[in-house]
Amino acid sequence: MAEFQSYTLNFGPQHPAAHGVLRLVLEMEGETVRKADPHIGLLHRATEKLAEAKPYNQSIGYMDRLDYVSMMCNEHGYVRAIEKLLGIEPPLRAQYIRTMMDEVTRILNHLMWVGTHGLDVGAMTAFLYTFREREDLMDVYEAVSGARMHATYYRPGGVHRDLPDRMPKYEPSPYRSERELKEMNRAREGSVLDFLEDFCERFPGCVDEYETLLTDNRIWKQRLVDICPVGPERALELGFTGPMLRGSGVEWDLRKKQPYAVYDRLDFDIPVGTNGDCYDRYLVRVAEMRESARIIKQCIDWLRANPGPVSVDDPKVVPPSREAMKDDMESLIHHFKLFTEGYCTPPGEVYAAVEAPKGEFATYIVSDGANKPYRLKVRPPCYYHLAAMDEMIRGHMLADVVTLIGSIDVVFGEVDR
Amino acid sequence: MADPESLLEQLRGHFGSRLIEAHLAYGEVTIELAPGDLVPAMTELRDLDAFRFEQLLDVAGVDYAAYGSDEWITEQATGSGFSRGVTEPGFGRLGLTGIYGVQGVAESTGRRFAGVYHLLSLAHNHRLRVRCYAEDDDLPVLPTLTGVWPSANWPEREAFDLYGLIFEGHPDLRRILTDYGFVGHPFRKDFPLIGNVEPRYDPEKGRVVYGPVEIEPRVLVPRVIRDDNRYRGRPQSASTEDQADG
DSSP states (O other), rough: OOOOOOOEEEEESSGGSSSSSEEEEEEEETTEEEEEEEEOOOOOOHHHHHHTSSSSGGGGGHHTTSTTHHHHHHHHHHHHHHHHHOOOOOOOOHHHHHHHHHHHHHHHHHHHHHHHHHHHOOOOHHHHHHHHHHHHHHHHHHOOOOOOSSSOOTTTEEESSOOOOOOOOOOOOTTTTHHHHHHGGGGGGGOOOHHHHHHHHHHHHHHHHHHHHHHHHHHHHHHHTSSEEEEEEEEHHHOOOOHHHHHTTOOOOOHHHOOOGGGSSSOOOOOOOSSSSSHHHHHHHHHHHHHHHHHHHHHHHHHHHHOOOSOOTTTTOOOOOOHHHHHHHHHHHHHHHOOOOOOOSSSSSEEEEEEEETTTEEEEEOOOOBBHHHHHHHEEEHHHHHHHHHHHHTTSSHHHHHHHHHHTTTOHHHHOO | OOOHHHHHHHHHHHGGGGEEEEEEEEEEEEEOOOHHHHHHHHHHHHSSSTTOOEEEEEEEEEETTTTTTTTTSSSSSSSSOOHHHSSSOOOOHHHHSSSTSSSOOOOOOOEEEEEEEEEETTTTTTEEEEEEEEEOOSOOEEEEETTTTTHHHHHHHHHHHHHOEETTTTTTTOSSOOOOOOOTTTSSSTSSSOOSSEEEEETOOOOEEEOOOOSOOOOSSSBBOOOOOGGTOOOOOHHHHHHHHH
């Protein structure tokens, strides 16, 4: 019988299961991984350096492109840091809109994750189901901000504009009948809030569908249960946050422990796992989707009842309205200064974190009093999860590498920045 | 969240003269430690019941070489207008040194490169920022924290890659984000935004070669620092004021 020697296997950077451009150099012994060396940086765009050369507001769009499946949460982390520096507090309505959109983003992210994770592990069907719901939320993004993905919707001091009164509808086409069209536009007759409410009504049923496909699926469990478990102490030492930490049984969620926006006014639960394996992380994320739908519903109720401004009344930070700009000299000057120079922040340094779908997303800004950040450091949650990959994967099989990458929920936009 | 003021008091009480600086600004506690004290102090921060910082969340390299410099005088009126900030050589456009460099970095101050560590305590629900300046600007060396928190591994590699900070004792100090064979440390303030070299295909050699960058560096919005009366009297970081003076 031939003796297997250890050998080195190159995985990626162009591999469908690598979720982007991950290159893994695996030291194998037969089919068992002895050591994994992730090579990252193939998507490095020096976002932080670019931000040093731009006024604060011009970098908001770059934040979307970090973790490009949880766009608005990244913006939130960045915008909160600027607000902390400037000492401004957005109006309550803006806070509710942000909270609602953060949760929409969380569902978007987790839907993407369930779909592709299933795809990696061999469950094609879940992908088709999750992308159906994702499309609806993308439409919400588009209705609210004008862009399906890279929204640039949050601004220091609030959000760019109030929620629109109507939801875009499908148009008549020779390829669909009147009846089909009516059915497609059923939830789109009212405002964005009506559409979202309808979504939240049916979404728990959709999650049930995904769970029917996966949760008790024998193959799914064989591929996920007891794969790459991490204990709670170790998870903390490795810098885990978000579902990776909660999957290991540590009840830690910034939305509860260090509430920002209006999370302290809302009623929701934090799902926690026990074993810290890939299956528990799956369960945590699925439960989080249900909680997010609950949060969105509460935000909708509040937003319906409380109209009001959506950004602070501070012309030094927020540009004046178009009418005021044409009418009023002061506003014209503010407008001109804001768009040619931006605003200067007081000197100092701040660190602002939000509970992004993947974990603690934070920005650390060093300011020397200029209109551009002196140093911007982004803390991407996946970076730390991926760093622990070597330790988690040792002794597992090659096929488990794919499971683990899926379970980390890695997105290279933010790992490489 | 726990009260940051009491945390600051506890830190002052425990570390005493080992704290080069400690202050509270924007509701965040920042302390500064000497490189020699870093590892033992961090171990205490992790283990002592009063602190219990279980997590090292982030390590950020910072290059303070250009701190407080701007590209446009805002104190008095100028006759040359907007283009002054845009066309004349400023570090934002060209970097401090390098092939387009406009000026050299001043002699070693020992306050140029810093590692900034963000800690989180789940037990007490508080955060802490620790800053540690590397003593030598030409060869910035800091002790590694991989022995205290394993999560320091990759961010320290990143600070090495982008800022050239050397973490003594790090088990695997390789470049992480930049390309294989990259030269220089791109996030340093003397590294131009457009880079130094760019790859292109050489039809004669039949392969990709590196040559000097051909794109023009430009600034759309000059960097300005305005003295704003509204921010007077705000709690500011003392160390940043030192930097502004120097």
